[in-house]
Amino acid sequence: MAWWEWLLDICGALLLLCVLYGAGLIVRRRTLSRNGGTFELSHRLQTGAEGRGWVLGLGRYSGETLEWFRVFTLSPRPKRAWRRDELEYDGRREPVGTEQASLYPDHLVIRCQSPEGLVELAMSVSSLTGFQAWLEAMPPGTDWDRR
Secondary structure, X not given: OOHHHHHHHHHHHHHHHHHHHHHHHHHHHHXXXXXXXXXXXXXXXXXOOOOOOEEOEEEEEEOOEEEXXXXXXXXXXXXXXXXXXXXXXXXXXXXXXXXXXHOOOOOEEEEEEEOOEEEEEEEOHHHHHHHHHHHHOOOOOOOHHHO
């Protein structure tokens, strides 16, 4: 085979891998969304640098936990999970500077406190309403004076 035929075969194989990866992402997202309760949710992994460290993702309510999945991975498992009784809503703000380019359009930055420290999430206004309702709808027997 000539060199250009090898090059064509390699390009075809790379194109096939890209198409399969894209199809895998679509199937994964549909599988995660199958039972409902999913929404666009970004999470700030690195809080040290101003405006940096944001990763796009999906959020899903699963009973007493909020699960966070990265967007561009094929893993079916959540990357992070927070229990409802361990999260405390601390306020919201508009994205500033480079955060505006890093996040989905029209998303707000949400600050929460957890036993591990500060948790910063970004979600739409309608998702924030659902998130606050989920936080407040604790099961019977919850110690409401804890906060």
